[in-house]
Amino acid sequence: MLTFRQEAAMDICAGRKRKLRGAARRCGRSAAGGVKRDAGRVLRSRTVEDNNHAEPMEEQEEQEEEDDCFSISFLRAGRPEPAVVVSPRYSLLREVGRGSYGVVYEAIARKTGARVAVKRLQCDAPENVELALAEFWALTSLENRHQNVVQLEECVLQRKGLAQKMSHGNKRSKQYLRLVETSLKGERILGYPEEPCYLWFVMEFCEGGDLNQYILSRRPDPHTNRSFMRQLTSAVAFLHKNNIVHRDLKPDNILISQKSGSPVLKVADFGLSKVCAGLNSKNSEEVPAVGGRGSNQNNIVNINKFWLSSACGSDFYMAPEVWEGHYTAKADIFALGIIIWAMIERITFIDAESKRELLGTYIRQGSEIVPVGEALLENPKMVLHIPQRARSSMSEGVKKLLQDMLAVNPQDRPDAFQLEVRMDQVTCAA
Numbered sequence: 001m002l003t004f005r006q007e008a009a010m011d012i013c014a015g016r017k018r019k020l021r022g023a024a025r026r027c028g029r030s031a032a033g034g035v036k037r038d039a040g041r042v043l044r045s046r047t048v049e050d051n052n053h054a055e056p057m058e059e060q061e062e063q064e065e066e067d068d069c070f071s072i073s074f075l076r077a078g079r080p081e082p083a084v085v086v087s088p089r090y091s092l093l094r095e096v097g098r099g100s101y102g103v104v105y106e107a108i109a110r111k112t113g114a115r116v117a118v119k120r121l122q123c124d125a126p127e128n129v130e131l132a133l134a135e136f137w138a139l140t141s142l143e144n145r146h147q148n149v150v151q152l153e154e155c156v157l158q159r160k161g162l163a164q165k166m167s168h169g170n171k172r173s174k175q176y177l178r179l180v181e182t183s184l185k186g187e188r189i190l191g192y193p194e195e196p197c198y199l200w201f202v203m204e205f206c207e208g209g210d211l212n213q214y215i216l217s218r219r220p221d222p223h224t225n226r227s228f229m230r231q232l233t234s235a236v237a238f239l240h241k242n243n244i245v246h247r248d249l250k251p252d253n254i255l256i257s258q259k260s261g262s263p264v265l266k267v268a269d270f271g272l273s274k275v276c277a278g279l280n281s282k283n284s285e286e287v288p289a290v291g292g293r294g295s296n297q298n299n300i301v302n303i304n305k306f307w308l309s310s311a312c313g314s315d316f317y318m319a320p321e322v323w324e325g326h327y328t329a330k331a332d333i334f335a336l337g338i339i340i341w342a343m344i345e346r347i348t349f350i351d352a353e354s355k356r357e358l359l360g361t362y363i364r365q366g367s368e369i370v371p372v373g374e375a376l377l378e379n380p381k382m383v384l385h386i387p388q389r390a391r392s393s394m395s396e397g398v399k400k401l402l403q404d405m406l407a408v409n410p411q412d413r414p415d416a417f418q419l420e421v422r423m424d425q426v427t428c429a430a
Helices: 126-140 174-185 211-216 222-241 294-303 320-324 330-345 372-378 396-405 416-429
Strands: 003-005 025-029 042-044 070-072 090-098 103-109 115-122 152-159 162-165 197-204 254-257 264-267 310-314 348-350 357-359 362-365 368-371
Touching: 090 115, 115 126, 126 152, 126 174, 126 197, 211 254, 211 330, 211 357, 222 264, 222 294, 222 330, 222 416, 310 320, 320 330, 320 372, 330 357, 330 372, 330 396, 330 416, 362 372, 368 372, 396 416
Parallel strands: 070 090
Antiparallel strands: 003 042, 025 310, 090 103, 103 115, 115 197, 152 162, 152 197, 254 264, 348 357, 362 368
16 A cells, blocks of 8 residues: 655755655555645655564474574664574674665675675565565576676575575475465465564675765766666666566665676666566567567567556656556666666755665756656656756767656657667767
8 A cells, every 4th residue: 555644855966955755665556547646745665564573483383495594693782683593504794774674684605605695574464575575586587697687596485493495486385375375365364373484585795885875975987877877778678678677776776796896786676576477479569679689679579568557666766657557667767767867967865764865866846856757747748958957968869868768658768678779879979
């Protein structure tokens, strides 16, 4: 369900104070007529319980594959952690992030000594389970790796102090089937006691923080901007070719790895993603391929024929059609346009909830700033002034590409494959 709460923060991008209706993440079913926001109010994420709440561990009632899990090498005052499992494979070093439904730790793999990121999600409510399974299904559906998509090493299901490695569609695991049923029914399953259950995602560790931290802590660098633009479009093209709509693209969910010496972007956080399964070229209209890669183009055409109806994402990156609850993968293209525009011109706002300075583009309406997508929904004929700054170094090619990415009509936006080709052209010409 979408809940409402009034928020206020200050816009600092131009050195002036402006009221801000904060950015929120959520995913819910759209009502008839779409999602609308009252003046002075903001869509908020669903509330969940504290993910650090620990329950007593008991013996497991059914025999499942037992696996080593995680040890806690630190304690938070007043926040008990799950009991330590014998012979843990990972040692948690420190907390590096906390969201509405999960906690992320930096950890060490004891066998190899490699640093990894471990996300712990407590599956104590149907909405938590739904988000956790969405991320699991998206990452496990990828048969190939991509350097700009965060890599999932393994997923572990923990219950009553025992752990079991998760595999997609494991019908022999009663715990996995319970999670799926909980997600599908949207309610706790009757007949089962409410027991502590956690999903642990072990992923590659990105030591460079997120895109906000990286960009805003450094001087403007056109070379870095061009590299990041190509990497982001490559990642989204890869996801769309694999029938995955991310639905929550924003700087917070773009991580930076510096293991190779130069920054490499990693698209992460697939909790709101949608795997559009069952698509094939026979189900969609044939269109001319661009750039000689016809098979890839067919996949992207198919995913753009798949309509979604859950109002998902974060306000400042949501496409106009997402606010109405009827959209396709082209919504990811719009979000990417907002991110790239803000990155190039360093347009920021202060998030009402976290008080952090975030990259994001918006429209000024009197004393308020409004997400671009919402403003376009209210006034489809509005012309976006790209670039915003008089002394911007943005090239004409990038300017035209951003205007196309942020088109009100999704059909006027390039698909992910077309975007990848055009981005290579405009960044090489810059």
